[in-house]
Amino acid sequence: MTEKPVALIVLAAGQGSRMQSDLPKVLHRLGGVPLVGHALAAGRSLAPETVVVVAGHGAALVQKAIATLDPEAQIALQEEQLGTAHAVRQALPLLEGFEGRVLVLYGDTPFIAEETLGMLASHPSDVIVLGFEAADPGRYGRLVTGPDGLERIVEYKDADEATRAIRLVNSGVLAADAATLREILPQIGNRNAAGEYYLTDLPGLARAAGLRVDVVTCDEAETLGINTRAELAAAEAAFQARARAQALEDGVTLTDPATVWFALDTCIGRDAVIGQNVVFGPGVTVESGAEILPFCHLEGCHVSAGATVGPFARLRPGAELGGDVHVGNFVEIKNSVLDEGVKVGHLTYLGDAHVGEATNIGAGTVTCNYDGVGKHRTEIGAHAFIGSDTMLVAPVRVGARAMTGSGSVITEDVPDDALALGRAKQVTKPGLATRLMQALRQKKGS
Numbered sequence: 442m443t444e445k446p447v448a449l450i451v452l453a454a455g456q457g458s459r460m461q462s463d464l465p466k467v468l469h470r471l472g473g474v475p476l477v478g479h480a481l482a483a484g485r486s487l488a489p490e491t492v493v494v495v496a497g498h499g500a501a502l503v504q505k506a507i508a509t510l511d512p513e514a515q516i517a518l519q520e521e522q523l524g525t526a527h528a529v530r531q532a533l534p535l536l537e538g539f540e541g542r543v544l545v546l547y548g549d550t551p552f553i554a555e556e557t558l559g560m561l562a563s564h565p566s567d568v569i570v571l572g573f574e575a576a577d578p579g580r581y582g583r584l585v586t587g588p589d590g591l592e593r594i595v596e597y598k599d600a601d602e603a604t605r606a607i608r609l610v611n612s613g614v615l616a617a618d619a620a621t622l623r624e625i626l627p628q629i630g631n632r633n634a635a636g637e638y639y640l641t642d643l644p645g646l647a648r649a650a651g652l653r654v655d656v657v658t659c660d661e662a663e664t665l666g667i668n669t670r671a672e673l674a675a676a677e678a679a680f681q682a683r684a685r686a687q688a689l690e691d692g693v694t695l696t697d698p699a700t701v702w703f704a705l706d707t708c709i710g711r712d713a714v715i716g717q718n719v720v721f722g723p724g725v726t727v728e729s730g731a732e733i734l735p736f737c738h739l740e741g742c743h744v745s746a747g748a749t750v751g752p753f754a755r756l757r758p759g760a761e762l763g764g765d766v767h768v769g770n771f772v773e774i775k776n777s778v779l780d781e782g783v784k785v786g787h788l789t790y791l792g793d794a795h796v797g798e799a800t801n802i803g804a805g806t807v808t809c810n811y812d813g814v815g816k817h818r819t820e821i822g823a824h825a826f827i828g829s830d831t832m833l834v835a836p837v838r839v840g841a842r843a844m845t846g847s848g849s850v851i852t853e854d855v856p857d858d859a860l861a862l863g864r865a866k867q868v869t870k871p872g873l874a875t876r877l878m879q880a881l882r883q884k885k886g887s
């Protein structure tokens with residue numbers, strides 16, 4: 442292993458016209474996150490010093506997405522897509538002063554494995570290209586090899602029949618020292634069939650400059666690029682199949698694996714049980730032994746050991762469930778912390794709340810957290826009892842061991858140990874129900 446520092450350049454400027462979309466191709470989602478997030482996550486495993494994403498089509502949208510996916514990544518703008526070498530050149534100013542290894546990846550190639558990138562980053566050759574034996578070499582660039590490694594890459598459009606017969610093809614991923622890129626990229630011209638500045642001219646020119654150029658190969662599945670919606674759907678199926686197999690291997694019970702949907706970063710502990718038709722959006726961790734019953738949707742949340750969720754529950758970003766918490770059917774929880782042993786069994790919305798240990802939330806409770814302009818917090822102490830159909834009008838506090846009567850609208854803080862009733866007093870009129878019905882029937886009959 443070389444100990445050289447690593448920088449990452451992710452090419453993401455292309456339009457992806459075959460997607461038939463207003464959204465830049467790299468922002469279409471796979472496993473719950475934009476395509477470019479997959480390449481970035483794989484690249485991040487190398488602990489790069491610098492990450493540059495080259496954006497062009499929809500650059501503002503790409504920049505916004507990158508800011509949340511990988512806040513430390515920088516954006517280089519490629520105004521016109523003049524080719525892959527031109528794209529890499531746009532990134533170089535952001536690597537000024539960087540003297541290590543540069544890895545170039547494509548934002549639309551989501552399955553590249555961390556181990557493969559590690560192999561490229563640590564390879565001793567000056568330029569190292571990732572290739573694969575293609576089942577159908579199609580329009581991929583052909584890798585022309587000789588006795589001492591890779592001699593050059595020939596793009597399909599520029600290849601003669603003999604070269605087109607080569608099945609070892611270019612994945613697009615390559616690594617070279619920053620100094621090599623600075624020296625060779627300016628030599629690359631655009632006199633070829635496509636009139637583009639080809640990054641694939643780098644190996645031939647590097648070799649002419651006396652550098653060592655080689656190829657390493659990987660499985661074709663890793664280099665799968667997304668160009669159409671059909672390919673995106675097929676990639677999603679492949680991603681999910683892999684995620685399900687991985688979860689089973691990690692000791693997670695999936696009652697019906699084909700109906701469970703994972704995100705790129707879903708993290709589930711051993712002996713957790715996931716029922717049928719559960720969807721994990723990004724940012725979910727489920728600890729060992731927790732149980733997610735059928736038909737739940739979880740995103741940006743944490744479920745602790747011993748907790749049970751669902752059936753038919755929705756956990757939104759910021760939901761933190763402590764140990765042994767029970768969340769039942771038709772419950773929605775957003776940006777709320779539920780301490781150990783809290784029970785929220787039925788038909789409830791908790792938003793922007795903190796609920797203390799062992800508190801029971803009755804059916805139909807709603808934290809009224811939004812006044813049309815701002816969001817407000819609800820604090821509920823430990824061992825409290827919220828009666829069914831309580832409206833908690835935030836900001837509001839309910840103390841420890843306090844109770845609210847069923848049907849209460851709680852607008853004022855409730856001290857510890859108090860019982861609060863916020864509802865109209867009941868009025869009972871003996872016999873009135875029967876008399877009223879009689880009167881109504883007579884009126885209808887006449």
Ligand code: UD1
Pocket residue numbers: 452453454455456495497519521522523524525526527528547548549580581582583594596610611612613638639640641666
């Ligand atoms: C490229 C390679 C080819 C390889 C294939 C693998 C070149 C010249 N050819 O061909 O050898 O077999 O990938 O998929 O590199 N991009 C930019 N700016 C540009 C042009 C491209 O950011 O100006 C980005 C695209 O968004 C895309 C990637 O670079 O993510 C590859 O570009 P694309 O046009 O798809 O290259 P291919 O013709 O497929």
Ligand code: CA
Pocket residue numbers: 666
């Ligand atoms: Ca392509």
